[in-house]
Amino acid sequence: MAKFLIPFTESSHAGHYLCLYHKPPSWSEESDTLELVVTVLQTGLYQAKFSLRNVTFVYGGTYKCYSSEDLFPYVLSQPSNPVELVVSEFSANLDSSPQELIPASVGKYDGGKYYCYYETTLGWSAHSDELELVVTGIFDNKPCLSVLPRPVVTSGENVTLKCFSQEEYDRFIVTKEGEQTDPMIMESQKTSAGQFQALFSLGPVTPRSSGTFKCYGYYKANPYVxxxxSDHLEIQVSASENQDHTVENLIRLGIAGLVLIILGVLLLEAWQARNGPTVRLGSNQKRKKNVVQGPRV
Structure with missing residues (x-):
């Protein structure tokens, strides 16, 4: 083994190093490459921003940064002061299975998309499916919800929900209790009266459209807050008269058809009993003999 000492490190020493040895009559193979980075003191007001999206607890730790020039990529500046990032929004309940993540408190900055990992001896798992967390009740000015033409309608009518507010929300959302589908979202429009509103068309409704609705407002800058x-609005949709008559007519036609079948069977049995079975009888016919008589004497 041989040691090569660099007494005083300068920026010119930065780069990749490798070694080999000579054994007559040839040289050995090259060693693995060693990268030497030299940090130097630099001044200036240049900056760069590094964004960490969807931060989880795996991002926690101590960070510091360096700078370099294009001509000398292995010559780095002195490190910055360290910055410690702590991610501790949730506490894990280790006595439960599966793990429960309980937020200490929920505020307007907690809305967003979440996913989780787990750690094994082989490393970290892939992240789970995303979970969207929406925080409501942050803004005091709640919108109002109304229905056109009326809350009680018959099947087939066109129904429109109107969500409106004096607050200049960017969008309005209508949800239906008990529904797992995505909520209805519409852009806010300013009216001549100075209100902000959105119209949600339910189209021709059916009895399945009945339910309890409510609406919210939010700003584009933070769609999870x-x-x-609004106050709950209940809509009732009853079956139309045409649908009732159609069902009644089908029932009547079915009963009439059944009566006709029964009458046909009874008439057939009566006809057969009256005429009785048809039997052909043969008659015995005597054959007459032809007798030839001679002249009398």
């Missing part, structure tokens, strides 16, 4: 919900 909603206002207070």
């Amino acid at each position: 909603w206002s207070e919900p």
Whole structure:
């Protein structure tokens, strides 16, 4: 083994190093490459921003940064002061299975998309499916919800929900209790009266459209933070008269067809009993003999 000492390190020493040895009559193979980075003191007001999206607890730790020039990529500046990033929004309940992540408190900055990992001896798992967390009740000015033409309608009518507010929300959202589908979202429009509203068309409704609705308002800058919900609005959809008559007519036609079948069977049995079975009888016919008589004497 041989040691090569660099007494005083300068920026010119930065780069890749490798070694080999000579054994007559040839040289050995090259060693693995060693990268030497030299840090130097630099001054200036240049900056760069590094964004960490969807931060989880795996991003926690101590960070520091360096700078370099294009001509000398292995010559780095002195490190910055260290910055410690602590991610501790949730506490794990280790006594439960599966693990429960319980937020200490929920605020307007907690809305967003979440996913989780788990750690094994082989490393970290792939992240789970995303979970969207929406925080409501942050804005005091709750919107109002109304229905056109009326809350009680018959099947087939066109129904429109109107969500409106004096607050200049960017968008309005309508949800239906008990529904797992995505909520209805519409852009806010300013009216001549100075209100902000959105119209949600339910189209021709059916009895399945009945339910309890409410609406929220939110700003585009933070779509996971909603206002207070509006008062609940209940819509009732009854079957139309045409549908009732159609069912009644089908029942009547079925009963009439059954009566006709029964009458046909009874008439056939009566006809057969009256005429009785048809039997052909043969008659015995005597054959007459032809007798030839001679002249009398």
